[in-house]
Amino acid sequence: MFDKNKVKDVAKLAxxxxxxxxxxxYSNEIxxxxxxxxxxxxxxxxxxxxLYHSPEMALKARTDEVDIDPKNDGINSAPEHDGxxxxxxxVID
Amino acid sequence: MEIYKKSITxxxxxxxxxxxxxxxxxxxxxxxxxTHDSKLNSFITINDKFALKRAAEADKKxxxxxxxxxxxxxxxxxxxxxxxxxxxxxxxxxxxxxxxPFDATVVKKLDxxxxxxxxxxxxxxxxxxxxxxxxxxxxxxxxxxxDKVPGGSSGGSAAAVAACLSPVATGSDTGxxxxxxxxxxxxxxxxPTYSSxxxxxxxxxxxxxxxxxxxxxxxEDCAILYNEINGYDPNDSTSxxxxxxxxxxxxxxxxxxxxxxxxxxxxxxxxxLDQSISDEIFKSxxxxxxxxxxxxxxxxxxxxxxxxxxYIIASAEASSNLSRxxxxxxxYRCKDPKNLEExxxxxxxxxxxxxxxxxxxxxxxxxxxxxxxxxxxxxLKIRRIIRDSFLAAFKDVDFIFAPTSPTTAFNIGEKTSNAxxxxxxxxxxxxxxxxxxxxxxxxxxxxxxxPVGLQIIGNYFSESGILNIAHFYQKNTExxxxxxxxxxxx
Numbered sequence: 001m002f003d004k005n006k007v008k009d010v011a012k013l014a015x016x017x018x019x020x021x022x023x024x025x026y027s028n029e030i031x032x033x034x035x036x037x038x039x040x041x042x043x044x045x046x047x048x049x050x051l052y053h054s055p056e057m058a059l060k061a062r063t064d065e066v067d068i069d070p071k072n073d074g075i076n077s078a079p080e081h082d083g084x085x086x087x088x089x090x091v092i093d
Numbered sequence: 094m095e096i097y098k099k100s101i102t103x104x105x106x107x108x109x110x111x112x113x114x115x116x117x118x119x120x121x122x123x124x125x126x127x128t129h130d131s132k133l134n135s136f137i138t139i140n141d142k143f144a145l146k147r148a149a150e151a152d153k154k155x156x157x158x159x160x161x162x163x164x165x166x167x168x169x170x171x172x173x174x175x176x177x178x179x180x181x182x183x184x185x186x187x188x189x190x191x192x193x194p195f196d197a198t199v200v201k202k203l204d205x206x207x208x209x210x211x212x213x214x215x216x217x218x219x220x221x222x223x224x225x226x227x228x229x230x231x232x233x234x235x236x237x238x239x240d241k242v243p244g245g246s247s248g249g250s251a252a253a254v255a256a257c258l259s260p261v262a263t264g265s266d267t268g269x270x271x272x273x274x275x276x277x278x279x280x281x282x283x284x285p286t287y288s289s290x291x292x293x294x295x296x297x298x299x300x301x302x303x304x305x306x307x308x309x310x311x312x313e314d315c316a317i318l319y320n321e322i323n324g325y326d327p328n329d330s331t332s333x334x335x336x337x338x339x340x341x342x343x344x345x346x347x348x349x350x351x352x353x354x355x356x357x358x359x360x361x362x363x364x365x366l367d368q369s370i371s372d373e374i375f376k377s378x379x380x381x382x383x384x385x386x387x388x389x390x391x392x393x394x395x396x397x398x399x400x401x402x403x404y405i406i407a408s409a410e411a412s413s414n415l416s417r418x419x420x421x422x423x424x425y426r427c428k429d430p431k432n433l434e435e436x437x438x439x440x441x442x443x444x445x446x447x448x449x450x451x452x453x454x455x456x457x458x459x460x461x462x463x464x465x466x467x468x469x470x471x472x473l474k475i476r477r478i479i480r481d482s483f484l485a486a487f488k489d490v491d492f493i494f495a496p497t498s499p500t501t502a503f504n505i506g507e508k509t510s511n512a513x514x515x516x517x518x519x520x521x522x523x524x525x526x527x528x529x530x531x532x533x534x535x536x537x538x539x540x541x542x543x544p545v546g547l548q549i550i551g552n553y554f555s556e557s558g559i560l561n562i563a564h565f566y567q568k569n570t571e572x573x574x575x576x577x578x579x580x581x582x583x
Contacts, residue, residue, distance in 0.1 A: 006458075013457040014412060015419075016450050017442040029451055030458070032513050037401040037468065043475060050473030053301040053331070054480050054529035055288065055553050060334045062327055074194055079426035086421050089430050 002031040095583065096121055097257035098576060101166055101314045104260055108155055108165045115155065115165030119148040119209050122167045126212065126258045129580060132239060135252040137172050137230050138180045138213040151207040162317060164207030169259040171250050172213040173220060174200050174305070175294035183296045184216040184228040184246075187418050187425045187444035197294025198326045199263060199305050206321060211259060215249030218446045219415065220270055220298045222246050223518050226509055227448040234505070235277060236577040237543055241502035244274030250308050251278040256580040261309040261318060265295055267302045268403055269497075269522025272534035275308050276497035276546025279536040279575060281563065282308040283315045284522075286554050287529035288333040290319075291326035299410035300331070302403075302526045311573050312535065312563035316341045319556060336554050345561040347385045353562065355381065356391035356490035361521055367500045373538030373545040374496050377566075380537075381494070384569060386562070391490055393482050395475070396524050400516055402475035403523040404452075405459050405468050411449075412456025418444060451512075480528040487552045492562060496521050497534040497546035521548060531556050535563045536572040544572075 007026045011018045018026065080087040096104070096118065107113045113121075123141050130136050144167070151165035170176060173183045175193035182188045196204065204210065217227040225233040225248025233248040235241040236256040243252040247264030251274035254262050264271040266284035275282025283306045290305045297303060307318035320340050326332045357378065362371055382388055420426035420440030427443050430436035445453070459468035486493060499520060508515040525532045530553060534546040551559045567573050 007454070010454045010458045010461070013461060014450075014453045015416075015437045015441055016445070016453065017438040022450075025447075026451060026454060029512055030455060033404065033455060033516075036513050036516070037405065040398040040401040040471070040475060043395055043398050043478070045471060045474040045478075048474040048477055050470050051477035051480055052473060053287070054476070054527070055286065057288065057333070057335050059330045060325075060327075060332070061330065074423065077191060077194060077423035079420060079424070088421055089432050089436055091433050 002027055002034060097125060097583070099260070100311060101163065101260060101309070101317050104166055105162050115148040115151040115209060116145060118165065119144050119167050119211060122211055122259055129256055129258060133234050133236060133252045133256060134231050135215055135233050135249040135256070135258065136169070136212045137182055137184070137215050137249070140179060140210055140212050143179065144209050144211045147209045151209060154207050161206040163203065163321065165209060167209045167211045167259055168203060169212050169214050169250060169253050169262040170200060170210055171216055171247050171262065171264050173216060173265055173296040174263055175296065176200055176210065176213065180213065181296070182230065183220070184218040184230060185444065185446065185449070186229045189229065189425065191424055193294070195294060198291035198328060199322045200294065202322055214247070214253055214262060217246035217248065218449050219296070219411070220246040220265060220267055221411070221448050221452055223269070223273060223515055224503070224508065225249065226505065227446055229446060232505055235502045236580055237279060238502065240504055241543065242277065242505055244277035244502065246270040247274050247308060251275055251280055251282070254278070254280055254308055254310065255577060257576060261307060261314050263305060264308045265303055265305045266526065267299050267407060268526050269519045271306050271308055272497050272522050272532060272546065272548060273519065275534040276544065277502040279544030279572070280308055280310060281312050281315050281533065281535050281573060282306065283319055283533045283556065283560070284525065284531060285319060285323060285556055286333070286531040288331055289323045289338060289554065289556070291329040291332050293326055293328035297414040299407040300414060301410060302407060311567055312533065312560045313343060315533070316343055316560040316564070319560070338554060339557070341557045341560055343561055343564040345565045350385035350565060351387070353492065354387045354389065354490040356389060356486055356493045358391050358393040358486070358493060358495055360393050360396055361495040365499045365517070365520060366496055367540070369540035370496055370499070370501065370545050373540060374547055377537035377547050378494060380570060381566065384565060389490065391486050391493070393486060393524070395478050395482060398475050399479055399524045399527060400520055402472040402479070403519070403527055404455070404516055405472035406476065406527070408452040408456035409459045409469050410456070412453045412460065415449070415453050476527045479524050483524070483528045483530060492555070492558060493550040495548045495550060497548040498522070501540050501543035501545060525550055529553070531559055533559045533563055535566065538572060
């Protein structure tokens with residue numbers, strides 16, 4: 001059973017605030033989903049290795065060079081900034 | 094002149110002969126959007142000023158004979174492709190005001206050859222959905238029946254092309270999000286081999302599964318677009334750098350067709366499949382037989398376990414990818430947070446919709462200590478079994494035919510209260526993503542006046558074969574030429 005306490009734990013991991021109605025909703029939704037997952041327990045996975053991505057080819061790394069276009073500075077997309085820094089609520093009093 | 098019905102090649106011909114300019118063509122499609130999109134809601138942003146400027150530039154290139162087949166042709170981009178200084182929302186409140194400082198590689202490549210980006214299309218929030226009902230910007234309607242969903246997550250792109258509001262569009266496919274809406278809207282949609290199209294600038298959902306591709310009226314249009322968007326990109330470390338991809342030429346003959354072996358997986362025609370769809374698919378298989386293709390039954394065992402594996406893997410990757418939405422660097426921020434923790438928790442509560450929150454939480458759970466092996470690793474093992482079953486089948490046949498979706502387009506609201514039922518609608522498309530294979534959906538008939546899609550699945554980098562088979566079929570049939578009645582007018 002994916003009870004309300006489990007929903008609260010997972011919401012904390014996912015950093016999402018939930019109210020009581022949300023907790024009940026996700027408890028039922030996740031429970032239904034995990035029932036579906038349970039059916040796949042019938043499959044024999046003995047000696048099978050996980051497959052992380054496919055097709056399996058080596059990743060090509062970029063050269064270790066700084067390549068920043070100052071005109072593409074992403075700071076302008078921030079909800080709050082002073083042109084050089086991202087502004088967030090005070091962390092230390 | 095019925096410009097709205099024309100293929101890319103026909104439109105390009107009109108531009109080259111100066112029968113019409115790109116500015117006129119762009120205005121024509123922008124007018125169609127103004128007239129019809131209030132019924133569909135397929136666009137989130139219409140780039141009229143930007144598009145007309147680009148069209149004028151394209152006209153200059155055409156006049157100077159510096160053009161490409163696609164120069165001056167309008168296109169709509171799914172709203173998860175980053176477009177520089179143009180709103181890119183990913184269907185979410187979280188990004189409702191986000192204007193990226195750069196273009197996605199797919200957008201840039203098409204921009205560079207002079208295509209005209211007329212707008213950004215609606216989609217399920219963060220591409221998480223099969224019906225386009227999870228968009229913050231509202232439900233998209235199916236041009237074939239306005240009470241039905243267009244499919245998802247690229248539902249806006251599919252609805253826009255089906256209603257001829259844009260000649261062609263881009264989409265992305267993580268678990269069927271190009272093929273299923275193409276199927277529901279009577280279109281042709283290509284999900285390329287994972288790694289063949291750069292993901293740079295595509296807002297990430299599940300990075301090991303996401304793949305961009307074209308949605309068009311025909312295999313020919315999809316091939317023209319695919320030829321331009323594939324290729325190695327140093328900005329995407331998972332981008333293909335080993336396999337050389339030649340430009341696709343559509344030149345399959347009956348003689349060559351008779352050498353192609355097609356497998357029909359019996360497991361895909363079980364009780365899950367609507368009988369009327371099965372009937373239409375088998376009618377199309379008869380056509381393929383007459384065209385010379387060799388058809389044989391095959392088995393793809395264990396594919397019924399794909400849905401749980403897919404949703405665990407996709408949700409796990411989503412929970413990691415979407416951790417970037419914290420209200421600090423870009424996107425939505427909640428009002429007046431008291432401290433940093435409240436900033437994160439409230440921003441994500443208010444910025445994400447229900448389905449996104451659920452998948453992020455399922456992913457966080459599947460990756461958490463104590464459950465990682467039970468869920469995530471198990472799902473990855475199932476992924477290998479699915480992939481290996483495809484590779485075993487490809488020793489015996491060259492391509493696989495399957496239904497794209499177990500049903501035709503369903504009613505708006507029909508599956509929103511039953512998420513598992515909604516997930517099961519992806520049963521025939523998700524195995525292809527887990528394996529990273531290419532697949533195409535083409536229209537092959539109608540059931541209750543709604544389009545039915547056939548899926549053509551190939552081995553890695555076999556897009557040329559897939560598109561040739563589809564084009565050969567479309568040269569001999571007319572399903573892909575049909576336009577929904579309400580939109581079949583100038």
